[in-house]
Amino acid sequence: MSRTAAPAGLRRADVEEAASWLSGRVVRTPVLRSPVIDKLAGARVLLKAENLQDGGSYKMRGALRAVGRVATADRAGVIAQSTGNHAVAVALAARQHGLAATVVLPVDAAQTKVDRARAAGARVVFAGTGVEERVAAARRLSEETGHPVIDAYDHPDVIAGQGSASLELIEEAERLGTPLDTLVVPVGGGGGVAGACLAAAGTGIEVYGVEPVGCDSLARSLAAGERVPVAPAPTIADGLRPSCVGELPFAILRTALRGVVRVDDEEIAAAFRLLLMELKVLVEPSGAAGLAGALRLAAESGARRKRTVGVVLTGGNVEAALVARLTVQRLAELTTVEGAAA
Amino acid sequence: MSRTAAPAGLRRADVEEAASWLSGRVVRTPVLRSPVIDKLAGARVLLKAENLQDGGSYKMRGALRAVGRVATADRAGVIAQSTGNHAVAVALAARQHGLAATVVLPVDAAQTKVDRARAAGARVVFAGTGVEERVAAARRLSEETGHPVIDAYDHPDVIAGQGSASLELIEEAERLGTPLDTLVVPVGGGGGVAGACLAAAGTGIEVYGVEPVGCDSLARSLAAGERVPVAPAPTIADGLRPSCVGELPFAILRTALRGVVRVDDEEIAAAFRLLLMELKVLVEPSGAAGLAGALRLAAESGARRKRTVGVVLTGGNVEAALVARLTVQRLAELTTVEGAAA
Numbered sequence: 042m043s044r045t046a047a048p049a050g051l052r053r054a055d056v057e058e059a060a061s062w063l064s065g066r067v068v069r070t071p072v073l074r075s076p077v078i079d080k081l082a083g084a085r086v087l088l089k090a091e092n093l094q095d096g097g098s099y100k101m102r103g104a105l106r107a108v109g110r111v112a113t114a115d116r117a118g119v120i121a122q123s124t125g126n127h128a129v130a131v132a133l134a135a136r137q138h139g140l141a142a143t144v145v146l147p148v149d150a151a152q153t154k155v156d157r158a159r160a161a162g163a164r165v166v167f168a169g170t171g172v173e174e175r176v177a178a179a180r181r182l183s184e185e186t187g188h189p190v191i192d193a194y195d196h197p198d199v200i201a202g203q204g205s206a207s208l209e210l211i212e213e214a215e216r217l218g219t220p221l222d223t224l225v226v227p228v229g230g231g232g233g234v235a236g237a238c239l240a241a242a243g244t245g246i247e248v249y250g251v252e253p254v255g256c257d258s259l260a261r262s263l264a265a266g267e268r269v270p271v272a273p274a275p276t277i278a279d280g281l282r283p284s285c286v287g288e289l290p291f292a293i294l295r296t297a298l299r300g301v302v303r304v305d306d307e308e309i310a311a312a313f314r315l316l317l318m319e320l321k322v323l324v325e326p327s328g329a330a331g332l333a334g335a336l337r338l339a340a341e342s343g344a345r346r347k348r349t350v351g352v353v354l355t356g357g358n359v360e361a362a363l364v365a366r367l368t369v370q371r372l373a374e375l376t377t378v379e380g381a382a383a
Numbered sequence: 384m385s386r387t388a389a390p391a392g393l394r395r396a397d398v399e400e401a402a403s404w405l406s407g408r409v410v411r412t413p414v415l416r417s418p419v420i421d422k423l424a425g426a427r428v429l430l431k432a433e434n435l436q437d438g439g440s441y442k443m444r445g446a447l448r449a450v451g452r453v454a455t456a457d458r459a460g461v462i463a464q465s466t467g468n469h470a471v472a473v474a475l476a477a478r479q480h481g482l483a484a485t486v487v488l489p490v491d492a493a494q495t496k497v498d499r500a501r502a503a504g505a506r507v508v509f510a511g512t513g514v515e516e517r518v519a520a521a522r523r524l525s526e527e528t529g530h531p532v533i534d535a536y537d538h539p540d541v542i543a544g545q546g547s548a549s550l551e552l553i554e555e556a557e558r559l560g561t562p563l564d565t566l567v568v569p570v571g572g573g574g575g576v577a578g579a580c581l582a583a584a585g586t587g588i589e590v591y592g593v594e595p596v597g598c599d600s601l602a603r604s605l606a607a608g609e610r611v612p613v614a615p616a617p618t619i620a621d622g623l624r625p626s627c628v629g630e631l632p633f634a635i636l637r638t639a640l641r642g643v644v645r646v647d648d649e650e651i652a653a654a655f656r657l658l659l660m661e662l663k664v665l666v667e668p669s670g671a672a673g674l675a676g677a678l679r680l681a682a683e684s685g686a687r688r689k690r691t692v693g694v695v696l697t698g699g700n701v702e703a704a705l706v707a708r709l710t711v712q713r714l715a716e717l718t719t720v721e722g723a724a725a
Contacts, residue, residue, distance in 0.1 A: 093413070
């Protein structure tokens, strides 16, 4: 095992191989900047706009890689469970490969994500609100159909695929002559941030995960030295609410991750507004959490000031009504405009 | 004069030269796509995201080119008038070149644009609501200070600079193996669409302008064979309300433009929502008018179906309250969510 190999056997070369396989199959999303965000962070902030990815999130990368391998194994279909983006991504990936897709969503899934999964031709099955109920339903469906489950984060192809977004960001920062010293990625089940750690292996870049307050299974697990489930608290970041960090991600993260930043809904909403009004892109709250974490990290780092911080804006699938609510901080502001226009 | 020279003496080479000078000085904005938009248009739609440009609009291109030339002529400052984006762009360009900037805005200018001009260090002067009042104020200021006026569209550097966005889009479409057959650009004073015509000269690409209903000075001028001012009707596309197409743009457009599409506020709002919710980018109504025009053109073209349509998304500077209002079609929808969250 080489020095940069993770305990799970995954290493940087796996991310590089995934990136190479995905090249031309997914969008090479742009790296964006805003002077206002730089000023707030006191650092150069490079934002990888994976909200502009096919399917509206970086989950497309891992899903396409994993489903591609199933397709070559001559299987007729795939099954996935998630709070939304992974399910949409697997549905789209399955359609590209001519496979059937069944996706298990929580009963309170964002309607946008349900619609997108169906539009991609997937059969949608609803199961409870927690990850355990969805995992059980997915396992049952897999036994019935013989189709494999593509896990949303406990899957080597998914981790390597998601990691390719971080790899592209790291490479683009080098190309611009401003290599990253820090990389910040939101944490749901930990697949994306584990992929980021692999992509950053051997570079000296410090990788941080971001969890919503009360949805901090990773932070607790790192403190305890073993995986610790939580009862996820309510948050606008609906994609960051798994009750426990994945086994395979945790095996990577426990040694490779620099730390976890916790952010509350107000910080996420403020980051959402900055991204929308200053960067001019729509990022879902779960994606905006990455910038919220980077800003908190900047505020806390004091003298150990970061110079160049990379942030993966993981997705942009969000309800119109929530966009409106987050855009105007107070409903009164909206009512005034409505009245003036009438 | 070569075959592709416009009556005003401007030609494709001027846009190429501006593009080359601007390379590295402005953002090379990405070309984005959405399967939903393609389906609605019945064509491949390539969207040039100039809302992601420095200063939030493609006006930065022309302003930087024009102000750059003033700086080399050893002048201490510049003056500009506009409804917003051009003023912001000139202020930013002047700061880059170490020049003073005075910008004349209408008294009802979007607060975002006033704030951005001031943040860029410009002195802001308000003058009436119509272009004549602003032009008169700018001329007075120029006489007092000796600083030249950078016109928002009646200026060769501005036309060539704005045209560089179209040139990049045309080149990117070729590189992707899907050359444009149609190019659609919103029309205010006509500088951007005149630049697009120059960029498309000799390529066979048909260029269309888009005007809001009741702000159709260009359409009327083309029909009359001479510039016809209008009393601009109210529209959410505040950047497309000059009372008359510029002299220099009109000299180019009268022979080079394929046609003008008129769109109403409902079509612009629908395009705004598509760009936000499907493409995941914030485009101001004046910029979204380009997509609205492309969709109307597609609906009207019947058998003469377009294959690849380019659209310049000209800018993204818009008030938060307007974003919220346009995102939810009905205020009731927002109130329901607000109530549910409380």
